[in-house]
Amino acid sequence: MMHNVLQKISVTILSLGAAVFAHAQMPSDQLLFITPAQIQALQQQPERWVALQKRCDAELDARAQPVADFSPPPHYSSTGVTHDTTAKNLSSDAGIIYRAALCYQLTTNRTYASHAQTMIDAWSKTVKTVGKGQGASDFNFNMPQIIIGASLVRHVNQWDDTAFRTLLADKAAATTHADKTNNHGNWGVLLDASIAAYLGDTQQLAKASRRWQALMQSQVADDGSLPLEICRSNTSNYCGGADKGINGLSYTHYTLLPTTIAAEILTLRGFDVYQSEAGRKLGLAYARAASWTRYPDTFPYYQSNDGKLNGIRNAAYFSILQKHYPNPDAGTVLREGKVGMNGLELLMLFPAG
Known part of the structure; x- marks a missing residue:
């Protein structure tokens, strides 16, 4: 009798542990905020993204402009907006990455995916530190666009996204301004x-x-x-x-x-x-x-x-x-x-x- 009770308790504990683990981890291969149905609908209406594809084509020669220490100066001064190329480059690259990834989804042309992946890798493998001031702010403002782009090409060309996942877990997450x-x-x-x-x-x-x-x-x-x-x-x-x-x-x-x-x-x-x-x-x-x-x-x-x-x-x-x-x-x-x-x-x- 006691053995059966202990066995049931053990099974219950294991089940609870499995439930907790299942809660902590989930399939992460779905697109972040776009659904496959949206992509499929757009694929049937190429006239809606002609301009986007032309822009993707024009940007294929663009090269990422990462820096090891991402610490731009404050965006505002006492007299107005400051203009810093470091922050501007992250914003520009984020847009190019996202558009290339989206163009891949719409056309299935792997050239666009490769372009996005190469630029993501450049930032992932170059950035060593992120400043706590404007650097953290610009990561909050721009990294989501890169992450969404990465989700659109993560399983293409046998891309190894280890460096990017490390950047997210070790550096980007620490910059959050959610508080x-x-x-x-x-x-x-x-x-x-x-x-x-x-x-x-x-x-x-x-x-x-x-x-x-x-x-x-x-x-x-x-x-x-x-x-x-x-x-x-x-x-x-x-x-x-x-x-x-x-x-x-x-x-x-x-x-x-x-x-x-x-x-x-x-x-x-x-x-x-x-x-x-x-x-x-x-x-x-x-x-x-x-x-x-x-x-x-x-x-x-x-x-x-x-x-x-x-x-x-x-x-x-x-x-x-x-x-x-x-x-x-x-x-x-x-x-x-x-x-x-x-x-x-x-x-x-x-x-x-």
């Missing part, structure tokens, strides 16, 4: 979710989901505005000075973009944050951003900046949120076109219905 309260936190959550999805770590995905929800709960006011962002200036006096609020709508978009991409990554892996109370707050923020984008003269800092606001229509992410929270203002903005911040080709991947 910050403003837009940096949203980019940090996207970085965390992207790394976790690529490496197949469900526990880290769950952690990213919890942080995603906490940020939406704390960042979005009852009227849908983002108080930490709408006051943003164009200098290191981040929320003050003569041009207070000139970047406020731009930074609202810059917060909601990573929030949206992270939501897609999480939802595709069973963490449907859209259906949470925090998802409701995202819907409120989307409606407010859409209204301001359509009617910028209603933005709180429009008059104080003499009718000038930066990044008013940096709203390509509307094409995703419109499917979750249909909004007439956003629909009008998308139909009007000339929508920016489309580095992930969202307008092509998520066409307005």
